[in-house]
Amino acid sequence: MSAVHHFCESNGAGEVETQDIANLNFGSNDSANLNTITYPITRGNASFEKYICCLFTGTWTEISNMKFWKSLGDYVTGEACKAAANVAYATPSATPNADSDIPVIVGSALSLQSAEGASTITFGSGVSGYTKYVRLQLRTTGSTPAGSVNTKTYTFQFDEV
Numbered sequence: 001m002s003a004v005h006h007f008c009e010s011n012g013a014g015e016v017e018t019q020d021i022a023n024l025n026f027g028s029n030d031s032a033n034l035n036t037i038t039y040p041i042t043r044g045n046a047s048f049e050k051y052i053c054c055l056f057t058g059t060w061t062e063i064s065n066m067k068f069w070k071s072l073g074d075y076v077t078g079e080a081c082k083a084a085a086n087v088a089y090a091t092p093s094a095t096p097n098a099d100s101d102i103p104v105i106v107g108s109a110l111s112l113q114s115a116e117g118a119s120t121i122t123f124g125s126g127v128s129g130y131t132k133y134v135r136l137q138l139r140t141t142g143s144t145p146a147g148s149v150n151t152k153t154y155t156f157q158f159d160e161v
Contacts, residue, residue, distance in 0.1 A: 003060035026138035067109035073152030078141035085110035
């Protein structure tokens with residue numbers, strides 16, 4: 001058997017986790033599987049932060065070389081996605097944080113650690129199977145056009161033994 005990968009998002013003051021999220025839409029509400037029509041970002045503002053992590057279930061020996069980046073999709077004028085890896089969970093906010101632009105090539109991708117702080121996730125060693133969080137936030141400026149932005153693809157890559 002091999003590892004099964006799940007994208008998870010945590011929300012709220014109580015760190016409520018949603019496993020197997022359907023989308024990573026950014027908006028003006030702190031919720032998983034967000035509908036951007038219901039919760040749009042007002043031009044010139046930031047989205048609520050997204051705290052995502054990966055969970056591995058199944059049976060494997062070791063998960064290593066865990067990387068995360070934006071692999072496809074152009075930004076519109078005034079749009080940027082900020083990111084930080086291996087952060088602790090905090091109640092998501094729409095206040096701009098000090099994170100850097102998300103990498104857009106695998107060579108500069110964010111390196112993730114296990115929830116326990118190791119560079120690998122070894123099966124059966126008492127670990128949770130989770131990575132630490134990636135915090136994401138979409139930012140807009142007054143020059144960002146009104147309406148929907150372009151679709152983007154975020155990639156999580158790992159090696160499995």
